[in-house]
Amino acid sequence: GQSLEQPSEVTAVEGAIVQINCTYQTSGFYGLSWYQQHDGGAPTFLSYNGLDGLEETGRFSSFLSRSDSYGYLLLQELQMKDSASYFCAVLQTGANNLFFGTGTRLTVIP
Amino acid sequence: EAGVAQSPRYKIIEKRQSVAFWCNPISGHATLYWYQQILGQGPKLLIQFQNNGVVDDSQLPKDRFSAERLKGVDSTLKIQPAKLEDSAVYLCASSMTSGSFGQETQYFGPGTRLLVL
Numbered sequence: 001g002q003s004l005e006q007p008s009e010v011t012a013v014e015g016a017i018v019q020i021n022c023t024y025q026t027s028g029f030y031g032l033s034w035y036q037q038h039d040g041g042a043p044t045f046l047s048y049n050g051l052d053g054l055e056e057t058g059r060f061s062s063f064l065s066r067s068d069s070y071g072y073l074l075l076q077e078l079q080m081k082d083s084a085s086y087f088c089a090v091l092q093t094g095a096n097n098l099f100f101g102t103g104t105r106l107t108v109i110p
Numbered sequence: 111e112a113g114v115a116q117s118p119r120y121k122i123i124e125k126r127q128s129v130a131f132w133c134n135p136i137s138g139h140a141t142l143y144w145y146q147q148i149l150g151q152g153p154k155l156l157i158q159f160q161n162n163g164v165v166d167d168s169q170l171p172k173d174r175f176s177a178e179r180l181k182g183v184d185s186t187l188k189i190q191p192a193k194l195e196d197s198a199v200y201l202c203a204s205s206m207t208s209g210s211f212g213q214e215t216q217y218f219g220p221g222t223r224l225l226v227l
Contacts, residue, residue, distance in 0.1 A: 004152075041220070042114075042201065042218035042219060042220050042221060043153060043201070043203075043216075043218045044218070045215045045216065045217075048215075087152050087153075089152070096165070096214075097143065097155055097158050097165075097166055098155065098216065099155070100152030100153045100154070101152050102150075102151055102152050103150075103151070103152050
């Protein structure tokens, strides 16, 4: 079976840094993706880690440790517009499709 | 570049009725996905097509759900008959997928919000 765990809610202050963790259990793991979804909107791709280590894309970074079955998304210089749900998703071997977690709702406060 | 198009955006039906959703992926994208997203949860894959062939439909409730992708472009997802628990957002996504395995960014459409009464 597969499972993904991430915190259900996180609150952070504008301008601060926030880290959203994701732990996974899966029978076949190829990589970890992160998607952002605003209320009423479509999920949009943020980042992908196929190898251990840090990937940086502007204010967003994502990290993967295969040995720990663990990853995180790091958001820096938080802005109000970053208030959204963030999903980690496992890219599974053999299927070439994504298994999504339940999401973390991030609220950025002034 | 036009994004993934879906229609209708909203649909309200009564249980036991039928409903169909349409998706037009990004031009040139070989792979098309249908997801179900229940409020407060992540998207759950229902079916994945590559061109007009089914790659994965292991989570599609085949007794009531069906999908097709004729000519390898547009796709329709049908529910017949609908149940209360089918109330959700149905998301269509597409990716380029050259045929080699690897991370392909999925581009999502705006979704169809279904309410079953």
